[in-house]
Amino acid sequence: MTSETFSKWKSLVSQIWYEKEKICLLCSRKSIETICPECQEIYFQPQMRRCISCGKLIANQGTQCKDCLSGIGPKGLMKVVTLGYYENAWRELICNVKFKSQPYLLLGISDCLTELAMKNLPPPDAVVPVPIHPHKLAERGFNQAEIIASILSNHLGIPIKNYILRTKNTLPQTSLGRKERIENLHGAFEIKEKVMKDEIIWLADDVTTTGATLEECAQILKTNGVKEVYGVCLGAGKEE
Template sequence: MFVFRAFRSAVRAASGLVFPSLCLGCGGPLADAAPICASCVRMLPRPAPEALAGQLLARDCAEPLARRSVALWRFDPGGTVQRVQHALKYGRRPSLGIPLGRLLGDATQRHARGWAPDVVCPVPLAPIRELERGYNQSAGLASGAADALACETEDLLVRTRSTRTQTTLAFSERWQNVAGAFARSPEARPLAGVRVLLVDDVVTTGATLLAAAQPLLDAGAEVTVAALAMADG
């Protein structure tokens, strides 16, 4: 098994030399592990600084949580942001999460007005979905964000039940789908007064992020949410 893994790693490394990774925006060669070049990053659509806060407040979100929330990009169906998100989530490329998470961590640092997390927590997938996909795309984002913010990442949450994919559901159905679907992990540290950055890949209505934040808030944590992209809810 070790020999096979070493051979597979060598093949992948050699393939990278012969077929360098290409930017998902302009198609040019990439110099690092990020899926998009620096020029394309600067051109990606960004939401207004208070856009996500306004959307969450409209869902009766607590004001402190909403005010510090951040989305790095605006989701652009058929565009570069969607290609990046789909490569991370469905393209079996979990390594993309680290460089993307660093960008998200930098955005959080700029936007949160002096607030800094003690720990970064990914929104967990249902076990069967993570088994099917092979990884949780939000875990890589959380690791990258924690790296940028000089803190640690920890799985503070568990899924209490499986849920339907949110992409096919109407607004009201999304909230019913995820209500009570998350709980604090039995192995989590005491959270009273702990500042937690909760990370997911895309936020639409905010239902998933807010449902996941609730057990952390109930445990006394100070929570801020961050997403790679914000879709129109």
């Protein structure tokens, strides 16, 4: 038996007998999960509540952040769930997906994401990705929100519907303040295909900070007959 054949057999046998060791996507240490328990604790901060209106991480015992309590947050969503605090290694991972052509990294977080949505949201009729502008899609080659939606769709058997079209190539939201974000997105979306009446929709996106994008999409869906809209995002801001 050649050494190559032997090592193939060895690897096959070890796959049967032992659980394969993974490397944590965030800290690169060996782990039994794709994101190790320590990193989940650091970046997902499960002890912190999420604002139900915009998904921001909040330290208080209430259900909403200060902005949403004061009425300047989004109003069109029933609830927004977010996986982690958009900072440090978690932010880097999302940026690697979006700007460094590594959409496949999202596969590593599919279990966490599915569990988050399943545990916190009612069953939907469809999952809708927040669209990016066709020119941006053409350059980048993929829409990260569509991958998030397809992960949820594959794991939970929910259909994906591309109900919305982005008609305005807006400035990146990160460079703008709250008021400018809302103005920037005004009229940026249109309904692309006929919306089924009274549906419950999960709206998927990568990051939410003020919730302005989710709100704009939710309003358009609701105007066109959707009953309830829930947001699912990977990263969110934190209330200081």
